[in-house]
Each structure stands twice: as structure tokens, then as C-alpha cells.
Amino acid sequence: MRSRTYRSRGIVLRQYPLGEADRIVSILTPEMGKVRAVAKGVRRPRTRLGGNLDLTSVIDFAASFGRNLDVITEARTLGQNIEVRSDLPRLSLALYVCELADSFAPEGSRSRELFRLTLSVLDTLGPAPDPWLLTRWFETRILDVSGFRPQIEDCVECAEALKPGDHLLDLGAGGALCPNCRSLGVGGKIFVSESAMRVLRHLQRTSRSDELGTPTLRDSLRDEVEGILSRYIRFVVERDIKSADFTRRAVRLEGDANPQFRR
Numbered sequence: 001m002r003s004r005t006y007r008s009r010g011i012v013l014r015q016y017p018l019g020e021a022d023r024i025v026s027i028l029t030p031e032m033g034k035v036r037a038v039a040k041g042v043r044r045p046r047t048r049l050g051g052n053l054d055l056t057s058v059i060d061f062a063a064s065f066g067r068n069l070d071v072i073t074e075a076r077t078l079g080q081n082i083e084v085r086s087d088l089p090r091l092s093l094a095l096y097v098c099e100l101a102d103s104f105a106p107e108g109s110r111s112r113e114l115f116r117l118t119l120s121v122l123d124t125l126g127p128a129p130d131p132w133l134l135t136r137w138f139e140t141r142i143l144d145v146s147g148f149r150p151q152i153e154d155c156v157e158c159a160e161a162l163k164p165g166d167h168l169l170d171l172g173a174g175g176a177l178c179p180n181c182r183s184l185g186v187g188g189k190i191f192v193s194e195s196a197m198r199v200l201r202h203l204q205r206t207s208r209s210d211e212l213g214t215p216t217l218r219d220s221l222r223d224e225v226e227g228i229l230s231r232y233i234r235f236v237v238e239r240d241i242k243s244a245d246f247t248r249r250a251v252r253l254e255g256d257a258n259p260q261f262r263r
């Protein structure tokens with residue numbers, strides 16, 4: 001019989017209120033993927049548990065297995081990214097990083113790479129010379145580690161190497177189209193200018209965040225790159241991740257006697 005409790009290191013990704021005084025906390029762990037557990041009584045003032053479950057914090061926690069949701073019994077903060085917390089723009093990027101990790105994290109299976117990636121980006125957001133670029137790199141890497149890397153070096157239809165120029169990125173096909181294949185593809189095409197493609201490739205080819213450098217990018221180009229990644233990610237999350245997650249949750253929640261969990 002498996003043990004009724006477990007202990008792990010984790011990153012606090014999200015929190016949702018539950019009932020009068022509780023919260024559901026979503027925690028990214030290296031060995032169990034995303035854990036969603038109830039923290040009881042933490043919305044009352046001055047609780048010891050509540051003070052150790054801040055968003056973006058790295059914690060050491062213990063929980064007991066529940067039929068649907070586990071229950072957190074202990075939590076201790078290991079790291080809090082003080083530099084990020086004192087800077088509102090960086091803090092909002094850190095919260096976004098956590099939200100994205102929450103969308104991509106599998107439940108109940110090992111996700112060491114995603115854990116390491118999220119931890120390293122949260123650690124480097126504070127001192128990062130270009131936090132915007134680091135966040136775009138995180139988006140690119142999370143697509144990589146989750147198996148959704150867009151193909152932007154060769155045409156996704158005919159596999160010819162793409163020549164310099166503007167391109168169309170086909171969301172459904174998961175990559176860029178060469179001029180000959182523009183009318184093909186699965187649908188949901190986004191325009192990618194030559195300059196934006198250069199930035200996207202730089203992000204994809206950079207395996208370590210400290211090798212990103214500090215390229216000078218004009219605001220309109222930043223907006224374009226951010227928009228492309230955001231649309232691509234939204235497409236992947238809605239088509240593949242949310243639907244799979246929903247199916248898993250629906251199966252697990254079937255027959256649940258507690259109406260609070262049914263929402």
C-alpha cells in the first residue's frame with residue numbers, strides 16, 4: 001500500500017479560493033508534475049501555512065493524498081525571489097511565467113525539465129538585463145520541453161530550408177510555410193516578418209538563458225514577436241493541453257460527493 005503522505009520541493013504556481021477560508025494551491029514538483037492541493041484555513045489572517053504559500057515561491061511541503069485533491073499539511077519557504085518581488089513589472093512577468101508553467105505542467109507525471117526551467121527563469125528574472133527577452137525565451141523553451149516546438153527553420157509542409165524573407169506561420173501545422181506552400185497548411189496562419197523570424201530563431205537556438213545577450217529590438221518588433229508567441233501558445237494550450245487536462249479531471253472528479261469541487 002502506498003504511503004498516505006508525501007513530501008516534495010515545489011514552486012507555487014497558482015491559487016484559487018475554496019469555500020470560506022481555504023485555497024486550492026497549484027504546485028509544480030519535479031517528480032509528480034503539477035500537484036493541486038487544498039491549503040486549509042489559509043485565508044484567515046496570520047496562518048503559518050498561508051505565509052509559506054506565496055505565488056512564485058519555492059517551498060518544501062508535505063501533503064496527504066485525498067480522493068480528488070490532496071491536503072497540504074506543512075509548508076516552508078525555501079526561496080522567494082526578493083529582487084523580483086520589489087519590482088512590479090518583473091513581478092508581473094514572474095506571475096505570468098508561473099501561469100504558463102501551470103498551463104503546460106502535466107498532472108501526476110515527472111516533469112524535471114519543466115521544473116528546472118521554471119525555477120531557473122524565476123531565479124534569473126530579478127537580475128536579467130532584458131526581462132522581456134527572458135520571458136519570450138521561457139515561452140520558447142516551454143514549447144520545446146512540452147513537445148510543441150514550432151518548426152521555423154524549414155518549411156513545415158515541404159521541408160525545404162526557408163529563405164530570408166517574410167513568412168506565414170501555420171498554427172495548426174506547427175510551423176512556417178515557404179512561398180510555394182503558402183496556400184497549403186492546416187489553417188490559422190500568422191504573418192511573421194523577416195525581423196521577427198530572426199528573433200524567434202535566436203530564441204529557439206539559445207539553449208541557456210545567459211547566452212541570450214542584449215540585442216537592440218525596437219518596440220514594434222517586440223510587440224510583433226510577443227503577439228506571435230502568444231497566439232501560438234494560446235492555440236497549443238486550447239487545442240492540446242486544456243482538452244487533455246479537462247478529460248483527465250472529468251474522469252477523476254466523476255462521482256465526487258463534494259459539490260465545491262464540481263465547479
Ligand SMILES: [Zn+2]
Pocket residue numbers: 155156157158159160177178179180181
Ligand atoms: Zn514548402
